[in-house]
Amino acid sequence: MNPPDVSVVVCTYNRAALLTRTVESLFAQKTDSIFEILAIDNNSSDNTPAVVASLQTKSSLPLRYIHEPRQGNAYARNTGVEQAHAPIVAFIDDDVVAAENWVDTIKSSFERNPQLSFIGGKVLPLWDNEPPSWLTPANWAPLALLDYGDEEKEIAGPMPLGLLTANIAFRKEVFAGGARFSPSLQRVKDSIGSMEDTEFLMRLTRSGLIGRYLPQLVTWGVIDPARLTKNYHRRWHTGNGHFYAVMNDPEWERSKFTIGGVPGHLYRETARNAVTWLTRVLTGKTDQAFVNECNLRFFRGFVKQRRRMGQ
Numbered sequence: 001m002n003p004p005d006v007s008v009v010v011c012t013y014n015r016a017a018l019l020t021r022t023v024e025s026l027f028a029q030k031t032d033s034i035f036e037i038l039a040i041d042n043n044s045s046d047n048t049p050a051v052v053a054s055l056q057t058k059s060s061l062p063l064r065y066i067h068e069p070r071q072g073n074a075y076a077r078n079t080g081v082e083q084a085h086a087p088i089v090a091f092i093d094d095d096v097v098a099a100e101n102w103v104d105t106i107k108s109s110f111e112r113n114p115q116l117s118f119i120g121g122k123v124l125p126l127w128d129n130e131p132p133s134w135l136t137p138a139n140w141a142p143l144a145l146l147d148y149g150d151e152e153k154e155i156a157g158p159m160p161l162g163l164l165t166a167n168i169a170f171r172k173e174v175f176a177g178g179a180r181f182s183p184s185l186q187r188v189k190d191s192i193g194s195m196e197d198t199e200f201l202m203r204l205t206r207s208g209l210i211g212r213y214l215p216q217l218v219t220w221g222v223i224d225p226a227r228l229t230k231n232y233h234r235r236w237h238t239g240n241g242h243f244y245a246v247m248n249d250p251e252w253e254r255s256k257f258t259i260g261g262v263p264g265h266l267y268r269e270t271a272r273n274a275v276t277w278l279t280r281v282l283t284g285k286t287d288q289a290f291v292n293e294c295n296l297r298f299f300r301g302f303v304k305q306r307r308r309m310g311q
Contacts, residue, residue, distance in 0.1 A: 002034055003034070003086065004034045004062070004085055005033045005034050005086055005087070005088065006033060006036075006086050006089075006107055006169070007036050007080075007083075007084030007085055007086040007088065007089050007090070008026055008035055008037045008090045008091075008092060008103070009077065009081070009084065009089060009090065009091050010022055010023065010026075010039050010040065010091075010092055011042055011073055011076035011077055011091070012041055012042065012048060012076075012094035013076075013094070014045060014046045015046075015048075015094045016046045016047050016048045016051040018095045018222055019048065019051055019094045020055065021097055021222070022092065022093070022094050022095070023039070023052075024055075025097035025102075026061070026092075026098060026103070027055075028100055029098070029100055029101075029102060030100045031101070031107070032104075033103055033104060035086065035103050036062040036063075036064065036085060036086065037061060037062065038066055038080050038083055039052045039063065039065050039066065040066050040076040040077075040083075041067045042068050042071065042072070042073070042075070042076040043067075043068065043069050043070075043071050049065060049067075052065040064083070066080075066083055072187070073165075073186050073187070073194070073196065074183040074185070074186040074196045075183055075186070077165065077181045077196075081172070081175050081180070088106060088107065089169065089170050089172050090106050090168070090169035091165040091166070091167075091168050091169070092166060092167060092219060093144065093166040095221060095222045096123065096167070096220065096221050096222070097220050097222075098167075098218075099217075099218040099219065099220075102217065105217050106119065106169045109212075109214060109217070110169075113212070115210055116210060116211060117171050117204060117209040117211060118163075118170040118171070118174065118201075118204065118209070119168070119211055119217060120146075120163030120167055120168040120169070120211065120212075120213055120214070120217065121213065121214045121215065121217025122148075122167065122217065122219070123145050123146045123147075123164050123166045123219050123221050124145065124147060124218065124221070125140075125145055125220070125221060126220045126221060126222050128223070132228060133287050136287070136291075139233060139291060142192070142193075142236035142237070143221065143223055144164055144221055146163070148213050150215045152212055152213060152214055152215065153212065154210065154211075155205060155210070155211035156205050156209075156210045157206075158202075158205070159202070159251060159252065160202065160205040160211070161213060162197070162198050162201065163201060163211070165197045166219055167217060167218070174204060174209065179200075179203065179204070180200075181200050182196050182199055182200065184246060185199050185246060187239070192235055192236045193236045193238065193239025193240030193241070193242065193301070194240075194243050195243045195247065202249065206251075230290065234297050237294040237295070237297040237301065238301035240301065241298040241299060241300060241302035241303075241304075241305070242305040244298075244301075244302055245303075245305035245306050245309065246305060246309075260303070260306065261309065262302065262306055266299060266302065269295070269299075270296060270299040273292040273296055273299075274292070274296060277292035277296065280292065
């Protein structure tokens with residue numbers, strides 16, 4: 001058999017039912033490209049191994065089951081990179097389905113653009129029911145959704161636009177020399193708001209590598225009902241503030257002054273959000289005010305973590 005053009009890595013943890021849908025969307029790809037699928041079982045306690053074994057009988061596509069006992073997405077993704085046989089490594093989440101041209105778009109985009117080291121695209125919602133009125137695209141981050149519109153965008157420079165590992169692909173050469181996702185920024189147990197993917201892209205673009213957001217590269221995410229509550233979003237933004245504090249990125253934290261280990265620009269942004277939140281609440285614009293409340297929760301998470309760190 002010829003070597004694959006693309007290795008598709010699906011990291012999974014206790015989502016056997018959803019995993020079937022994800023893998024079947026890969027089986028349904030319309031492409032002449034040769035690709036393999038790597039199911040990285042991140043220490044699941046459900047019937048994930050049996051589900052993968054069943055899926056292996058349903059298609060001639062190579063589907064490999066790999067167990068990664070170290071808990072966390074960063075570990076699972078890094079194992080996927082190490083086990084991939086193709087010069088392109090693509091990631092998709094276990095609660096996401098791919099457009100039928102997904103693999104073909106990845107391969108052809110890299111062929112047409114040799115200067116690109118990575119590409120990513122839209123992650124759109126699969127709503128089972130109408131979302132609550134406050135859940136606008138401004139509040140999509142906790143749902144792992146992304147849509148920058150219908151124009152291509154360059155991902156480069158010291159503070160690049162973010163992309164999601166629910167829909168992203170890299171040239172494998174990017175990982176040469178040991179470049180990996182950072183376990184210190186991954187979520188474990190019940191923590192949320194992690195950002196190992198954001199930090200990894202920052203490292204790549206700051207080293208001079210260039211990526212691109214491609215609106216034609218599309219996946220759809222299944223939305224867990226538990227994520228449709230304001231309390232979940234409050235927790236996520238608090239957690240995101242925690243992980244930003246842990247990351248301790250000098251470029252992001254650059255400011256004219258620092259108080260208590262917190263950069264000055266965060267105080268300014270928090271003051272603006274507090275005023276806007278109060279104004280919107282008093283004028284009855286509670287849906288819009290929730291965006292500002294979430295930003296305040298981010299600040300709270302950041303400050304609490306910096307205090308723990310003794311900065």
